[in-house]
Amino acid sequence: MENVLSIRALTKTFGKLRAVNSLNLEVKAGQVFGMLGPNGSGKTTTLGMLMGVVNPTEGAFSWFGEPPSHDVRKKIGAVLEHPIFYPYLSGQKNLELNAMVKQCPTENIARVLDIVELTERRNDRYKTYSLGMKQRLAIASALLNDPTVLILDEPTNGLDPMGIADIRRLIKKIAESGKTIILASHLLDEVQKVCTHFAVLKRGNLVHVGPVDDVGNGAEVVEVKASIANLNEILMTFPGTSTINHENGSCHVTLRTGFHSVDVNRFLFENGIVASHLQTQKRSLEKMFIEILSESH
Numbered sequence: 229m230e231n232v233l234s235i236r237a238l239t240k241t242f243g244k245l246r247a248v249n250s251l252n253l254e255v256k257a258g259q260v261f262g263m264l265g266p267n268g269s270g271k272t273t274t275l276g277m278l279m280g281v282v283n284p285t286e287g288a289f290s291w292f293g294e295p296p297s298h299d300v301r302k303k304i305g306a307v308l309e310h311p312i313f314y315p316y317l318s319g320q321k322n323l324e325l326n327a328m329v330k331q332c333p334t335e336n337i338a339r340v341l342d343i344v345e346l347t348e349r350r351n352d353r354y355k356t357y358s359l360g361m362k363q364r365l366a367i368a369s370a371l372l373n374d375p376t377v378l379i380l381d382e383p384t385n386g387l388d389p390m391g392i393a394d395i396r397r398l399i400k401k402i403a404e405s406g407k408t409i410i411l412a413s414h415l416l417d418e419v420q421k422v423c424t425h426f427a428v429l430k431r432g433n434l435v436h437v438g439p440v441d442d443v444g445n446g447a448e449v450v451e452v453k454a455s456i457a458n459l460n461e462i463l464m465t466f467p468g469t470s471t472i473n474h475e476n477g478s479c480h481v482t483l484r485t486g487f488h489s490v491d492v493n494r495f496l497f498e499n500g501i502v503a504s505h506l507q508t509q510k511r512s513l514e515k516m517f518i519e520i521l522s523e524s525h
């Protein structure tokens with residue numbers, strides 16, 4: 229699958245604070261990629277660097293295999309913070325102004341209003357919109373130039389349950405239309421419900437990356453111990469391995485669908501390794517998230 233985004237050793241420091249620490253990440257076409265992490269873990273700073281509004285201290289990234297440039301950024305739509313809309317103008321008028329600034333055809337406005345289901349309310353003043361409608365208008369604005377990638381920072385923050393459900397449904401609809409989506413969230417539930425892949429940041433460090441399916445839907449996790457130094461490296465070469473985490477001197481291998489502990493055992497045996505401990509577990513994304521964040525780094 230084509231790489232939409234490649235991040236290499238991306239770092240941002242604010243004085244002594246390493247807000248983002250040597251981040252390496254890849255996002256492929258068609259993924260809904262969640263950046264998960266508690267407050268202050270570096271999600272917004274990362275998105276800011278990717279959008280060119282925060283200067284990296286070190287490292288680099290490329291969009292579609294090209295270094296960041298004005299032209300490349302035209303293929304990316306973003307809702308990074310509350311956008312500035314004029315309260316006394318209608319949704320339609322606000323989008324007309326945005327279309328002018330972005331130099332995109334006004335014909336696109338009807339299409340994006342339809343996508344975010346605001347066509348009926350398009351002539352009402354922005355100040356009469358609910359928070360959820362305001363967020364949908366912001367997404368409509370980000371879609372005006374028909375971007376290949378959509379970036380969303382905490383898209384459901386502050387919304388009521390109905391508004392949250394609307395935005396999540398909308399994200400899925402946009403993803404189904406073929407766009408790649410990168411979203412930052414501190415909500416596990418959000419990532420589990422809308423994302424295909426996710427990364428976990430903790431104090432600026434990447435502590436996990438992988439598909440949501442492999443962990444969220446009760447993927448099999450096998451705890452393995454063996455008295456060899458490079459057990460981790462060997463397990464990484466096992467075709468059934470999705471991700472590996474370390475805990476109390478053992479490797480916790482999350483398996484891909486269709487693989488089981490017996491396959492791990494056979495693989496180790498074929499590589500001349502005798503496991504001193506091999507135990508299957510099931511875990512939810514929530515349990516995994518808590519485990520990842522509680523591990524020391």
Ligand SMILES: Nc1ncnc2c1ncn2[C@@H]1O[C@H](COP(=O)(O)OP(=O)(O)OP(=O)(O)O)[C@@H](O)[C@H]1O
Pocket residue numbers: 242245247265266267268269270271272273274414
């Ligand atoms: N302009 C800045 N100057 C100084 N420190 C900053 C600045 N921007 C961010 N930080 C710090 O960098 C760290 C990462 O912040 P960031 O906003 O990227 O995290 P986040 O994961 O998006 O959190 P949140 O969900 O709270 O927005 C935090 O400790 C924050 O205080």
